[in-house]
Amino acid sequence: MNWKHYFTTSVGRKLVMGFTGLFLVLFLLVHCYVNSMIFISRNAFNAAADFMGTTVAIRIMEIGLFAGIILHIIQGLMLARMNKAKRSIGYATNTTNTKQVPWYSRSMTLLGTLVMLFLIMHISHFWVPSRITHDLNATKLPNGVETHDLFQKMLDVFQSPIVVVLYLIGVASLAFHLFHGFFSACQTMGLTSHKYKNFLKGFGIVFSVIVCLLFAAMPISMYMGWVA
Amino acid sequence: MEHYSMNLTLKVWKQKNTKTKGHFETFQVKNISSEMSFLEMFDVLNEQLIAEGKEPIAFDHDCREGICGMCSMYINGRAHGPWHHTTTCQLHMREYKDGDTIVVEPWRANAFPVIKDLVVDRQAFDRIIQAGGYISANTGNAVDANSIPIEKHKADEAFAAAACIGCGACVAACPNASAMLFLSAKASHLALLPQGDPERKIRAVNMVEQMDKEGFGSCSNIGLCEASCPKGISLENIARLNREYLGAVFGEGGDNA
Numbered sequence: 310m311n312w313k314h315y316f317t318t319s320v321g322r323k324l325v326m327g328f329t330g331l332f333l334v335l336f337l338l339v340h341c342y343v344n345s346m347i348f349i350s351r352n353a354f355n356a357a358a359d360f361m362g363t364t365v366a367i368r369i370m371e372i373g374l375f376a377g378i379i380l381h382i383i384q385g386l387m388l389a390r391m392n393k394a395k396r397s398i399g400y401a402t403n404t405t406n407t408k409q410v411p412w413y414s415r416s417m418t419l420l421g422t423l424v425m426l427f428l429i430m431h432i433s434h435f436w437v438p439s440r441i442t443h444d445l446n447a448t449k450l451p452n453g454v455e456t457h458d459l460f461q462k463m464l465d466v467f468q469s470p471i472v473v474v475l476y477l478i479g480v481a482s483l484a485f486h487l488f489h490g491f492f493s494a495c496q497t498m499g500l501t502s503h504k505y506k507n508f509l510k511g512f513g514i515v516f517s518v519i520v521c522l523l524f525a526a527m528p529i530s531m532y533m534g535w536v537a
Numbered sequence: 538m539e540h541y542s543m544n545l546t547l548k549v550w551k552q553k554n555t556k557t558k559g560h561f562e563t564f565q566v567k568n569i570s571s572e573m574s575f576l577e578m579f580d581v582l583n584e585q586l587i588a589e590g591k592e593p594i595a596f597d598h599d600c601r602e603g604i605c606g607m608c609s610m611y612i613n614g615r616a617h618g619p620w621h622h623t624t625t626c627q628l629h630m631r632e633y634k635d636g637d638t639i640v641v642e643p644w645r646a647n648a649f650p651v652i653k654d655l656v657v658d659r660q661a662f663d664r665i666i667q668a669g670g671y672i673s674a675n676t677g678n679a680v681d682a683n684s685i686p687i688e689k690h691k692a693d694e695a696f697a698a699a700a701c702i703g704c705g706a707c708v709a710a711c712p713n714a715s716a717m718l719f720l721s722a723k724a725s726h727l728a729l730l731p732q733g734d735p736e737r738k739i740r741a742v743n744m745v746e747q748m749d750k751e752g753f754g755s756c757s758n759i760g761l762c763e764a765s766c767p768k769g770i771s772l773e774n775i776a777r778l779n780r781e782y783l784g785a786v787f788g789e790g791g792d793n794a
Contacts, residue, residue, distance in 0.1 A: 318745050319745065320779060395714040415712060496775065497779055
């Protein structure tokens, strides 16, 4: 029995989903913290963005982040396909039991796909112009460092109501994905013993609500002109 | 509750054998007592079919008291029908009203091929047990109670896991047709006790491997298995099995597997 084999059994594949999922949750926390600087000031946000873009250690972690996202997506889609194939003849009657099982727990692939589509748009809005094409206005921070004016880019992008609505749909999909995902990852990693089960379930929901409300507040405040 | 009689329309899955395709057939049953169990209603229907010179519907049943796990019927979209913590034989006709239509299907999972009508082949479960759901030490006669001290809560959890009757409702209800609730119950009741401790890592890995070989899906932690289990087996057993598996991957002795 080798390492590769351990992670390609059904439980092993779920462990990969759980590990990468919790890693992505950690990233969300950092991302949310850094972006919340927009509520403080233009310079605070641009300085934080400059730190994230120029620190070598963070740029290396960024590679890990992309690897994590890709692994999570590919493994998730593979598992969904494999699991679907385990029941060739389906039931004739409606088996949805929403009373005992919430709809989002059964819709992880759909919600995950929505988040993935959102990510493609999101990355092309901000990450690509900032890291690849460099077509952003320059600005000077109070300490004299020249950097990209990502704050201005956010203001520009979120002038379109369609974009704002698409972002809100993306963030809502993420929230419901996490409602199940956070607890599910903990369960897969065996953390949900009798003692911690309810705590982890509650923590996952509170975490996703807070983080996703903060994310949702960003395009809304940019569009409404609450931050400047 | 007042006793009453009812006439029902039944849509039942008919399938000649594993190789042929099945289809639904509609049957009418009359004068069904509200005091009957669901299986007794099927007995009435089968006697009626035999009297008419037709072939009766094949269905699994044995103890008719909720402990053998044979009566695998998927009734109106629920494993073992709408009642909580019951098997089909414990479901009683007082659940239904005169004129109701009831759809009855076999467990649907590629790992449980239909043998005939509502009877499925659940030997895949036996092979999962054979892969590690036992202890290999010869224990001789039963020892006196309490000669090996076991913590009360562990004894209780092991007992609760051992309540699994291997009926397959968890697989039938799972959107992924996963056998994780069954597997985790069978691994848990041994892993919680000192007798099962030495082989716990090999057991977890071997049983998971066998489950994959049998063609069951993976666990998405949705919880329909727990909701459908007639014995109330908890999802906590799946978390325990995952811990056992992680222990085998990262802990010492994992290579023995």
